[in-house]
Amino acid sequence: MKNKIGKQDLNRVFWRMQLFNVTNNFQSMQAIGFLSSFAPILEKLYQGKSKEERVAAMKRHLEFFNSHVNSNALILGITAAIEETTNEDQKDTVTSIKTGLMGPLAGIGDSVLKFTWLPICGSIGAALALNGSVLGPILMFLLYNVVNVASKYYGIHLGYSKGIQLIEGAGGNVLQRLSNIANIVGLMVIGGLIASVVKVNIISEIKAGDNVIPFQEMFDKVMPGLFSLLITVSVYKILKKTNGKHAPLLILGIMILSIILTYLKVVG
Numbered sequence: 001m002k003n004k005i006g007k008q009d010l011n012r013v014f015w016r017m018q019l020f021n022v023t024n025n026f027q028s029m030q031a032i033g034f035l036s037s038f039a040p041i042l043e044k045l046y047q048g049k050s051k052e053e054r055v056a057a058m059k060r061h062l063e064f065f066n067s068h069v070n071s072n073a074l075i076l077g078i079t080a081a082i083e084e085t086t087n088e089d090q091k092d093t094v095t096s097i098k099t100g101l102m103g104p105l106a107g108i109g110d111s112v113l114k115f116t117w118l119p120i121c122g123s124i125g126a127a128l129a130l131n132g133s134v135l136g137p138i139l140m141f142l143l144y145n146v147v148n149v150a151s152k153y154y155g156i157h158l159g160y161s162k163g164i165q166l167i168e169g170a171g172g173n174v175l176q177r178l179s180n181i182a183n184i185v186g187l188m189v190i191g192g193l194i195a196s197v198v199k200v201n202i203i204s205e206i207k208a209g210d211n212v213i214p215f216q217e218m219f220d221k222v223m224p225g226l227f228s229l230l231i232t233v234s235v236y237k238i239l240k241k242t243n244g245k246h247a248p249l250l251i252l253g254i255m256i257l258s259i260i261l262t263y264l265k266v267v268g
Contacts, residue, residue, distance in 0.1 A: 004044055005084055010156050012040040013076055017152060020069050027247050029066035034076070041080045053088065063095060067102035068109025073152040075101050077159020100184075117147055200227035203268040 016037045023032035038061055046054045067075060075098060082094050125140025202215040219226050238250060261267045 003084065005041060005080055005160065007157070009040050009044050010077065010080070010160055013037050013080070014073070014153050014156050016040070017069075017073065017076065017156075020072060026251070027244075028062065028064050030069075030072070031062050031065045034065050034072070035061040037072075037076060038079065041083060045083055056088075057083075057091075060091060060095060065098060065102060067106040068113070070113055070148065070151045070155065071102075071105035071109035073155030074105060074159040077156040077161075078163040080156075080160050081163025103188075113147065113151070118144060194228055194232045195225045198225075198228040198232055200231060201268050202227065202266065204266050 016039070017033070020030060020033040020037055023036070024030055025032070035058060042054070042057050042061075046057055078101065079094060079098055082097060083091075086093060121140045121143040124143065125136040125138075127136070128139060129136030202219070204215045206213040206215070206218075223229075235250065235254075239247060258267070
């Protein structure tokens, strides 16, 4: 089967992804940046197709997405391969695999680039700068961006080529297997995020004579993170029911409710 996506299309994705984080927001994080970068692929694959199919494809890539910006290159390439090799009734696989990849690859991107390569470049540049050399910041910039730019460029092309080979060479059930793995990993990532990011601390207490029973301690013995889970599920249900139309209003409501409950010394 001749591939529809060519090197020129992938290069267009590379240039567009330089502005990946410009539209980062708290509602969908990097989703707009992903769609903006991925637009050349959708333009090629959906050329001549109905407006409804093109709109559905764009909406599919506007769902929540957040990973390390350099790791995004690999995800963009793999997603392009999956988009090209799936029918419309298999497109749920695209979202599942994107969700499953964003967490693990974010960890790799952070550890390798942000916490390893960037400090190395910074220390080399700082050492030169402290000795009065103007080459310090210039060398830091060049050293970091050699890896930064190369990882984005080759990540997109490698992700696409290896994605195509994997899908075409591993049998007919590969998409289902990948989808199942991605769903499991995605659920693990979301579960970890709920426990570590959504913080609810109930400071109210039950007093019976000299005995004081803190609500938070009592519920933590039953199920740690129970209130975090309940709030996350409630917000999810509301967003799902309203198709995310009132997300900003919901965020504002949570902020106001948090202030009121803090003032009343219910939470802290």
